[in-house]
Amino acid sequence: MHPQGRGMARSFPAGPRRADRKSETPHTLTVLGATGSIGKSTLDLVERNRDAFSVVALTAQTNAGGLADAARRTGARVAVIGDASHYGALKEALAGTGIRAEAGPDAVVAAAAEPADCVMAAIIGAAGLAPTFEAVRQGKRLALANKECLVSAGEVFMAAVADAGTELLPVDSEHSAALQALAGAALESVERITLTASGGPFRTWTTEQLQHATPEQALRHPNWAMGAKITIDSATLMNKGLELIEAYHLFPVGAEQLAAVIHPQSIVHCLVAFRDGSVIAQMACPDMRTPIALALSWPHRMDAPTQRLDLAAIGTLSFEAPDEVRFPALTIARDALARGGTAPAILSAANEIAVEAFLARKIGFLDIARNVADTLEAADGEGLIVAPGGLSDVLAADSAGRRLAQSLLGRYV
Numbered sequence: 397m398h399p400q401g402r403g404m405a406r407s408f409p410a411g412p413r414r415a416d417r418k419s420e421t422p423h424t425l426t427v428l429g430a431t432g433s434i435g436k437s438t439l440d441l442v443e444r445n446r447d448a449f450s451v452v453a454l455t456a457q458t459n460a461g462g463l464a465d466a467a468r469r470t471g472a473r474v475a476v477i478g479d480a481s482h483y484g485a486l487k488e489a490l491a492g493t494g495i496r497a498e499a500g501p502d503a504v505v506a507a508a509a510e511p512a513d514c515v516m517a518a519i520i521g522a523a524g525l526a527p528t529f530e531a532v533r534q535g536k537r538l539a540l541a542n543k544e545c546l547v548s549a550g551e552v553f554m555a556a557v558a559d560a561g562t563e564l565l566p567v568d569s570e571h572s573a574a575l576q577a578l579a580g581a582a583l584e585s586v587e588r589i590t591l592t593a594s595g596g597p598f599r600t601w602t603t604e605q606l607q608h609a610t611p612e613q614a615l616r617h618p619n620w621a622m623g624a625k626i627t628i629d630s631a632t633l634m635n636k637g638l639e640l641i642e643a644y645h646l647f648p649v650g651a652e653q654l655a656a657v658i659h660p661q662s663i664v665h666c667l668v669a670f671r672d673g674s675v676i677a678q679m680a681c682p683d684m685r686t687p688i689a690l691a692l693s694w695p696h697r698m699d700a701p702t703q704r705l706d707l708a709a710i711g712t713l714s715f716e717a718p719d720e721v722r723f724p725a726l727t728i729a730r731d732a733l734a735r736g737g738t739a740p741a742i743l744s745a746a747n748e749i750a751v752e753a754f755l756a757r758k759i760g761f762l763d764i765a766r767n768v769a770d771t772l773e774a775a776d777g778e779g780l781i782v783a784p785g786g787l788s789d790v791l792a793a794d795s796a797g798r799r800l801a802q803s804l805l806g807r808y809v
Contacts, residue, residue: 423450425692426510428527429518430454431462433623434541434567437685438516438692439466445698453507457523458482464489474498476507478523505530514692517542518567520625521748522794525549529787535560539691541567547638548741549790550645564646565691570639571646572687573666573678578647579695581670586649588669591639592659593718594619596631598761599660603722609761611754619662619682628751632764633718637729638747641740644733651733656726658716663705681705725765732772737783738793739772745797746771753805763808771801 425442429435435456442449451472456463460482467475467490474496477486483499490497498507501523508515508530515531516539517524524542529549531538533556540546545553557564566572570591578586597616598606614631615624622630629635636656643654657667662682669675680686681703689700707713720727725747732743750767753759759767775781775797784790 423448424452424512425449425514425516426453426507426512426531427451427516427518428455428504428508428524428531429457429516429520429541430466431456431459432518432520434518434684434688435466435516438518438539438688439470441685441689441692441698441700442470444701448698449692452512453510455504455507455519455527457519460485461489467495468493474507474510476503478504501526509534513537514539516567516688516691517545520623522548522745522791525787525791525794529553529556532556532560532562535562537563537565539565539567539688543568543638543642544741544744544794546642546645548744548794549784549787550641550740552784552787552790554645565694566642566646567684567687567691568639568642569665569680569682569684569687571643571666572690573664573680574643574647574668576678576690577666577668577676581668583648585670585672586653586668587671588653588655589643589647589649590655590657590667590669591636591643592657592662592664592666592715593633593636594630594662595658595660595716595718596633598631599658601722603762606722606762607760611757614754614761618660622684624755625748625751628754628764629747632725632761633720633723634725634729634747634765634768636718637726637732638744640726641729641733651730656718658718659713661710661713663710663713679705723765725768728765728769728772735772735776735781737781738789739775739781741784741790741793742772742775742780742797742800743768745794746801749798749801749805759805759808766808767801767804770804770807771797774800774804 427435451470453474454467454472455476457478460477463475476498480499487497505527508527514537517528518541522544528542528545615627617627640654664677664679667675667677683702685700689698732739746768750764780796
């Protein structure tokens with residue numbers, strides 16, 4: 397059964413949360429993670445719709461040059477670099493512009509607290525937890541592109557969203573698609589929510605081939621242009637497992653009502669099945685500017701320079717069941733969701749460590765899932781899978797997961 401007491405609505409008229417608020421295109425905007433792929437796509441839309449947005453704050457971790465350039469182009473009021481060692485470069489690049497330069501993790505959190513109609517939360521990994529929680533406290537609109545808030549801290553995060561009355565809009569293409577397909581539907585009419593996965597670059601590879609897969613091969617996603625971490629997660633299917641956990645917290649249905657299907661063309665992003673046998677699917681060409689535009693303008697639509705869908709030119713849309721023998725990450729993620737508590741936080745932390753190790757050629761492709769599974773087993777043995785009481789408990793679980801995953805890497809050499 398789905399946990400109660402999370403402010404879940406009986407229908408989906410305007411989104412998973414804050415259905416009672418009249419939503420308009422936000423005028424003031426902060427982008428956390430402005431130099432990453434989601435941040436860049438967000439700012440591309442902002443620059444194409446200059447009359448609709450006023451940028452409050454932009455943040456980045458190490459890319460001072462890219463951050464300064466984005467701040468100048470968009471007229472941001474403040475630019476924050478997370479790694480303080482790059483503060484000098486940022487300050488110098490912004491000299492004479494009137495844009496305030498700040499640095500350090502606390503400054504990133506402070507940027508998230510700057511009053512804004514909408515905050516785009518696009519910092520990847522656990523580093524995005526504290527700033528995104530701070531953004532939630534504003535009680536305005538949060539466009540969520542940070543998976544860890546829902547994967548690692550799902551119950552705690554959604555409680556914070558409910559307490560602040562924040563309007564939460566997902567940026568993942570699959571969850572954005574689900575939001576659109578569910579709009580106006582009564583909860584009891586929903587039978588199943590199915591998220592689609594491209595299958596990544598290794599969809600047809602044998603287990604023997606996967607044993608020798610290189611980072612370069614894994615980073616060649618057939619459809620999407622994304623950051624390295626999420627691209628590797630797509631190749632292992634861990635990304636889809638994480639998205640199932642996210643969907644569990646975003647939409648008030650039971651875990652047994654969530655499924656995944658392989659769809660190589662990446663045109664259909666989610667399918668929602670109803671009790672009368674009807675299925676509503678959302679379709680679009682694979683471009684993250686589509687769900688970003690929706691999150692910025694919901695419940696309205698704004699222009700986006702995306703390729704328009706031509707089904708006749710595509711010709712065929714195909715679907716197949718995921719192979720969870722060759723790609724066990726999906727099963728591992730489902731098991732972590734079933735365990736509950738801090739298990740998903742440990743899963744996410746271990747996966748970050750394993751992906752980093754694979755990209756550094758310290759472990760093989762198949763060792764990514766092995767490391768995550770072994771870390772969860774070790775965490776269970778140490779009594780670390782418990783119900784989190786708050787963000788501090790989530791961060792402690794994340795730290796423990798990283799420690800265990802790192803300690804286990806040697807067994808795969």
